Amino acid sequence: MTNNNEQRGELATFLRTRRARLSPTDVGLPRTARRKTVGLRREEVAQLAGVGVTWYTWLEQGREINVSVQVLDSLARTLRLSAEEKAHLFLLAGQVPPQHPAPQQEHASPFLQKFLEHQGSSPAYIMGRRWDILAWNRAACQVITNFAALPIEERNIVRLIFTHEEFRHRFVDWEAMAQRILAQFRASSSQYRDDEQLGALITDLQHCSPEFACWWPRHEVQGRQDGQKELLHPQAGLLALDHSTFQIDGSPGLKMVVYLPVNEETAKKLEQLYKQEEAAGEVTH
Numbered sequence: 001m002t003n004n005n006e007q008r009g010e011l012a013t014f015l016r017t018r019r020a021r022l023s024p025t026d027v028g029l030p031r032t033a034r035r036k037t038v039g040l041r042r043e044e045v046a047q048l049a050g051v052g053v054t055w056y057t058w059l060e061q062g063r064e065i066n067v068s069v070q071v072l073d074s075l076a077r078t079l080r081l082s083a084e085e086k087a088h089l090f091l092l093a094g095q096v097p098p099q100h101p102a103p104q105q106e107h108a109s110p111f112l113q114k115f116l117e118h119q120g121s122s123p124a125y126i127m128g129r130r131w132d133i134l135a136w137n138r139a140a141c142q143v144i145t146n147f148a149a150l151p152i153e154e155r156n157i158v159r160l161i162f163t164h165e166e167f168r169h170r171f172v173d174w175e176a177m178a179q180r181i182l183a184q185f186r187a188s189s190s191q192y193r194d195d196e197q198l199g200a201l202i203t204d205l206q207h208c209s210p211e212f213a214c215w216w217p218r219h220e221v222q223g224r225q226d227g228q229k230e231l232l233h234p235q236a237g238l239l240a241l242d243h244s245t246f247q248i249d250g251s252p253g254l255k256m257v258v259y260l261p262v263n264e265e266t267a268k269k270l271e272q273l274y275k276q277e278e279a280a281g282e283v284t285h
Contacts (some may be wrong), residue, residue, distance in 0.1 A: 005057035005062070011060040011092040018079040019045055019060075021218060026080065043230040067093045099111075106227060107255065108135035116140075121267075121274035122260055129253030130198045131157045139145075142273045143259070144170070156201065158185050162209035172230035172238075175211075182215055190221075192253070224255070228262060236269040 020039035024031050027040065027048060035262040046056040051071060058065055072093055076086040087097035108116075108127035116124045123143045125136035133155040136147045145167050147155055155161065160167040161178050171177050192198050205212040224245040231239045240262035249256040261267035 002258065004064075007092060007094070008062040008064065010087075010158050012060045013033070014089065015075070015079070018081065018085070022080060027078065038172075045075075045078055049074040054232075062153075067095070069095055073249070101120070106132070106134055106251075108254070117258060119258060121270040122258060124256065124258040126248070126256050128186070129192050129200055131188075133157065133277060134254070138277060139270065139274055142277055145229065157181070159201070162205055162212045169280065170231050170233070172232060178211065179215060179230060180221070180222060183220040184224050185218075186219065187223055198230070201272045215256060229259075233269070233273075236273055239269060240266045252255065
């Protein structure tokens with residue numbers, strides 16, 4: 001485990017290496033003749049960041065000093081740090097990394113869509129920070145619900161669970177599942193309190209669903225976990241499924257949910273549904 005001395009040493013090294021990669025002209029300073037220092041001088045960084053030269057020297061020496069969020073922001077701007085480098089700087093300094101602003105429009109890349117389809121007969125989909133369904137595979141449409149046939153504004157897992165009658169009837173123990181999902185939704189939505197669309201979704205669900213209106217004020221919170229669900233499929237009957245949720249690296253708020261059969265019987269049913277759909281597609285085309 002990294003101790004405080006090692007962490008301060010890493011911070012010092014990180015600052016020196018970021019300083020060394022910049023030239024005076026990169027930050028608007030004139031280039032002078034006979035310059036021996038590679039990159040910027042400590043004095044120049046201190047001046048541009050608005051801190052004392054001695055204090056900054058101590059920081060690069062790994063001394064035990066506290067660094068405020070405001071100073072870290074200033075150093076990050078001075079050293080032209082990327083968002084990832086800035087977050088790393090904050091962590092090394094013992095501060096909470098700044099949150100990346102959440103994009104207004106979320107989408108799944110073509111690679112992620114291809115990845116979903118490569119899951120074959122295993123249902124899988126990607127959802128955003130508001131739990132909107134952004135992408136799905138054919139198996140998800142066969143087993144869970146036909147996302148492609150839904151209006152865009154209805155492609156939301158929480159909305160489907162609490163307002164979509166057919167979706168509700170797919171689950172053997174709907175009430176337990178819905179309460180668990182609501183607790184997970186509250187935990188994730190607390191990260192985006194300033195999201196107006198998310199707030200509007202919650203308000204709308206409180207009006208549309210008596211269960212949501214009753215359970216939301218309880219403030220139950222739960223993290224996303226592996227689990228099992230039993231679904232009643234109109235053609236295949238009972239399906240027992242394991243599921244897990246994966247954070248998509250580099251895309252704040254995006255998560256992938258994948259379902260796998262619990263037993264051989266469910267596996268055969270999923271495969272049969274997949275082949276039937278595949279055969280129907282071949283006839284259509």
